[in-house]
Amino acid sequence: MTAHPMINRRQALAAAAGLGLSVTFLGRPALADRDSALDRRKLVVVICRGGMDGLSVSPPVGDPHYQTLRRDLAIRKEDGLKLDGTFALHPALTAVHALALQGQARIAPAVASPDRARSHFEAQDVLESGSAQVYATTSGWLNRALETFPASGKAGGLSVGATTPLILRGKVQAASWSPGRSVEDSPRLPGLLQDLYRNDPLMGPALARGLETEAMAQTALGALSPAGGMMAPAPGRGGREGREAARKLGATLAGFLVQEGGPRIAALSLDGWDTHAGQNGQIATRLAYLDSVLAGLNTGLGAEWQNTVVLTVTEFGRTARANGTGGTDHGTASTALLLGGALKPGGIIGDWPGLAPTALFENRDLAPTLDLRGLFKGLLGDHLGLDRAALESRVFPGSPEARAVTGLV
Amino acid sequence: MSLTDKDLMAALAVTRFGLGARPGDIATAAHDPRGSLIDQIDGRGADQPQDRPETAAQRFVAMRAYQALRREARDDGEPRTVAVQQANRVLRDKAAADFLARARLGAGTADGFRERWALFWANHFTVSSTKEITAAMVGPFEQEVIRPYAFGRFEDLLVAASTHPAMLTYLDQAQSVGPNSALGDRNSRRGLNENLAREILELHTLGIEAGYSQADVTELARALTGFSIGREDDARAGQFVFRENIHEPGARAVLGKTYKAGDLGQGLAILKALAAHPATARHLAFKIARHFVADDPPPSLVARLEASFRDSGGRLDRVARTLIEAPEAWDPAASKFKTPYEFLISAWRLIGAQPSAFERITLPLISLGQRGFSAPSPKGWSDMAGEWCSPDGLVKRLQWSQAFAEVIAERMDPSVAAQNALGARLSVPTAQAVARAETRSEAFALLLMSPEFQRR
Numbered sequence: 029m030t031a032h033p034m035i036n037r038r039q040a041l042a043a044a045a046g047l048g049l050s051v052t053f054l055g056r057p058a059l060a061d062r063d064s065a066l067d068r069r070k071l072v073v074v075i076c077r078g079g080m081d082g083l084s085v086s087p088p089v090g091d092p093h094y095q096t097l098r099r100d101l102a103i104r105k106e107d108g109l110k111l112d113g114t115f116a117l118h119p120a121l122t123a124v125h126a127l128a129l130q131g132q133a134r135i136a137p138a139v140a141s142p143d144r145a146r147s148h149f150e151a152q153d154v155l156e157s158g159s160a161q162v163y164a165t166t167s168g169w170l171n172r173a174l175e176t177f178p179a180s181g182k183a184g185g186l187s188v189g190a191t192t193p194l195i196l197r198g199k200v201q202a203a204s205w206s207p208g209r210s211v212e213d214s215p216r217l218p219g220l221l222q223d224l225y226r227n228d229p230l231m232g233p234a235l236a237r238g239l240e241t242e243a244m245a246q247t248a249l250g251a252l253s254p255a256g257g258m259m260a261p262a263p264g265r266g267g268r269e270g271r272e273a274a275r276k277l278g279a280t281l282a283g284f285l286v287q288e289g290g291p292r293i294a295a296l297s298l299d300g301w302d303t304h305a306g307q308n309g310q311i312a313t314r315l316a317y318l319d320s321v322l323a324g325l326n327t328g329l330g331a332e333w334q335n336t337v338v339l340t341v342t343e344f345g346r347t348a349r350a351n352g353t354g355g356t357d358h359g360t361a362s363t364a365l366l367l368g369g370a371l372k373p374g375g376i377i378g379d380w381p382g383l384a385p386t387a388l389f390e391n392r393d394l395a396p397t398l399d400l401r402g403l404f405k406g407l408l409g410d411h412l413g414l415d416r417a418a419l420e421s422r423v424f425p426g427s428p429e430a431r432a433v434t435g436l437v
Numbered sequence: 438m439s440l441t442d443k444d445l446m447a448a449l450a451v452t453r454f455g456l457g458a459r460p461g462d463i464a465t466a467a468h469d470p471r472g473s474l475i476d477q478i479d480g481r482g483a484d485q486p487q488d489r490p491e492t493a494a495q496r497f498v499a500m501r502a503y504q505a506l507r508r509e510a511r512d513d514g515e516p517r518t519v520a521v522q523q524a525n526r527v528l529r530d531k532a533a534a535d536f537l538a539r540a541r542l543g544a545g546t547a548d549g550f551r552e553r554w555a556l557f558w559a560n561h562f563t564v565s566s567t568k569e570i571t572a573a574m575v576g577p578f579e580q581e582v583i584r585p586y587a588f589g590r591f592e593d594l595l596v597a598a599s600t601h602p603a604m605l606t607y608l609d610q611a612q613s614v615g616p617n618s619a620l621g622d623r624n625s626r627r628g629l630n631e632n633l634a635r636e637i638l639e640l641h642t643l644g645i646e647a648g649y650s651q652a653d654v655t656e657l658a659r660a661l662t663g664f665s666i667g668r669e670d671d672a673r674a675g676q677f678v679f680r681e682n683i684h685e686p687g688a689r690a691v692l693g694k695t696y697k698a699g700d701l702g703q704g705l706a707i708l709k710a711l712a713a714h715p716a717t718a719r720h721l722a723f724k725i726a727r728h729f730v731a732d733d734p735p736p737s738l739v740a741r742l743e744a745s746f747r748d749s750g751g752r753l754d755r756v757a758r759t760l761i762e763a764p765e766a767w768d769p770a771a772s773k774f775k776t777p778y779e780f781l782i783s784a785w786r787l788i789g790a791q792p793s794a795f796e797r798i799t800l801p802l803i804s805l806g807q808r809g810f811s812a813p814s815p816k817g818w819s820d821m822a823g824e825w826c827s828p829d830g831l832v833k834r835l836q837w838s839q840a841f842a843e844v845i846a847e848r849m850d851p852s853v854a855a856q857n858a859l860g861a862r863l864s865v866p867t868a869q870a871v872a873r874a875e876t877r878s879e880a881f882a883l884l885l886m887s888p889e890f891q892r893r
Contacts, residue, residue: 234831
């Protein structure tokens with residue numbers, strides 16, 4: 029296979045012109061007078077797939093039952109990064125902790141979706157569709173949120189990864205991008221393909237969006253380093269190399285968000301949280317990776333951090349007790365992390381049910397005190413300015429019991 | 438049936454049921470499209486890739502030796518010794534060779550349906566190299582479990598998969614200990630792990646809709662304790678062993694039925710009951726219909742497959758035949774979007790060649806989000822167009838197609854290639870675009886990226 033030269037601006041423009049696309053996304057200077065404060069607000073959702081153990085993310089080291097329940101999996105009080113009298117953060121979450129000390133990171137330690145089946149796949153569906161029932165809808169709540177924005181380039185959604193997660197699937201064609209080589213220098217081909225895809229509701233919009241995004245990627249990567257290159261992220265890898273790849277991934281995502289006409293909503297999936305055995309080492313590696321992604325986002329966003337909220341969620345938490353193989357099995361409530369300069373400082377979000385045996389859900393899992401959809405609603409409403417009626421009727425239909433958590437931003 | 442219908446069926450037989458057309462494949466199938474598929478059903482199983490495979494047991498032992506070597510090197514403060522790196526490379530190369538051999542079989546076989554049927558079951562019983570100890574055994578798992586049993590009884594496939602060391606490591610079963618077993622009593626830190634039990638119920642047999650409970654999961658997990666792997670120094674090193682001393686004693690109740698106490702037999706009895714459960718027939722019928730025919734398959738097709746599975750006692754050769762004979766499976770509207778692996782293999786088949794090196798196939802698969810042998814979860818790779826037809830996915834397919842087209846441009850005439858690859862499925866706009874292209878490489882890129890080549 030031949031090597032691929034990076035696409036340049038001229039070629040990108042030509043490619044876009046061949047598709048009949050607007051070229052505003054390619055970085056035309058901002059029309060400052062049309063920018064309202066609201067238009068600058070950004071929301072990034074990080075989905076930790078596999079069921080992230082919230083009791084490791086934000087260990088309740090001050091809870092009297094924590095050490096006995098978790099035994100070898102417990103974080104020692106002196107090792108945790110202290111948040112308050114009850115909670116610490118996992119020692120790997122140093123960047124998150126630094127932000128927490130500045131009032132720019134908070135935890136919701138006992139959240140869950142309405143699903144209780146403890147199936148990864150069912151729970152991920154409910155988490156991303158925003159529905160109370162599994163497989164009730166084929167669109168994601170972030171996509172339905174995008175539907176409520178006025179049709180403009182500013183309202184776009186982006187997922188990082190080769191496939192589009194359910195959370196961003198739906199009527200609005202969201203962009204997706206993953207690290208890799210650029211399109212060959214052939215401005216004719218995209219135009220010819222667009223003709224072939226004219227009557228194809230799937231491939232036509234997807235390719236158009238993909239080429240737009242590819243052009244944005246060059247800008248995002250160009251800001252990272254003169255060479256513009258980026259190694260593929262290696263989520264499974266620990267150590268310095270893995271953390272550096274993670275930081276670049278976060279910084280590249282930030283590079284999209286800071287561009288004029290860039291996406292306002294982004295989603296990123298991180299795999300590998302299904303820690304049935306040998307959990308301690310695995311979760312330390314994964315959390316270090318997550319911490320580096322978040323640090324990369326933070327620094328990459330620069331001044332735009334002030335306009336951003338990053339929400340890290342998972343499909344369910346894990347059993348409160350360790351299982352027989354140094355890990356945990358599928359459970360219920362877990363921790364959501366909220367970060368961003370737009371966030372108001374404050375304590376934990378939602379109530380803490382405690383780890384007393386009688387307080388556990390089905391005598392096994394951390395009990396949920398907060399519906400994830402309430403968090404989503406609060407942020408979409410207060411941060412992105414979605415009106416309440418749209419939230420209740422279109423984005424999260426049938427969710428009156430999940431009351432919006434307001435006052436977060 | 439008119440000749441035109443037969444031509445269309447031939448194109449569908451090779452592209453929808455198989456892995457795409459090699460030059461001449463569609464013409465060969467045109468005599469009897471259905472029969473050409475039915476002839477591929479073989480009770481002896483699917484074909485084995487042409488290499489000299491080691492057994493999973495050998496790979497397990499090699500991986501354990503490597504891990505021990507690495508531990509020692511770490512303890513010595515020199516974690517990256519030459520010996521460690523060499524051992525690591527050997528294991529990686531073997532796994533890479535397994536995958537390349539499988540890709541070459543897919544690209545070269547005349548029996549594309551037989552291979553697709555095997556790939557379906559490999560994905561159904563996912564084991565993934567996302568876990569190190571499992572990584573070395575994914576290839577042998579397909580060769581020892583999936584291919585031999587692909588047209589046999591589902592019950593046998595389920596038992597083979599659930600007792601194979603690749604599955605036992607991937608879903609943590611090998612270490613699961615009954616809390617009241619002989620060993621559990623002495624060492625209270627070791628106990629149950631319910632990972633395999635849950636995925637057997639949810640993914641491999643009943644499906645989540647069947648409505649089993651957490652208690653069913655736990656009971657099955659207890660019954661499965663003892664399903665383990667022989668240690669390096671055992672006579673059965675790296676092979677399935679039943680360890681009585683970690684088996685949870687007592688009778689078990691799963692889905693309202695009681696199973697008497699009894700070692701290995703207890704777990705096997707439950708697996709057999711699960712294989713014969715009506716919910717399993719429904720779950721598998723839906724999945725097969727979705728994989729081969731449409732993301733939202735016709736309910737009538739699902740019903741046919743379900744009945745076939747149930748009435749035959751889970752004979753997969755019968756179910757395969759039912760699929761081929763079902764009229765719904767021959768709907769000319771191609772609604773399935775190829776996965777990256779299907780797309781790449783079909784591109785090689787288009788030119789009548791096979792990938793010559795692991796890198797040729799693995800690098801594009803990584804960039805397309807489907808790294809070989811590395812499904813992200815026990816659910817396996819998605820089958821849905823919405824997952825794969827993403828903006829980034831299409832751009833990456835375009836990039837790869839351009840590069841591939843440049844290399845193959847001089848091999849053959851693009852219009853002939855388009856006819857060979859798609860037969861009666863070739864649309865007028867695509868045929869015209871290919872014919873009018875400025876260069877041969879542009880023509881091939883257009884063909885590879887055409888809506889009908891991307892679908893099946």
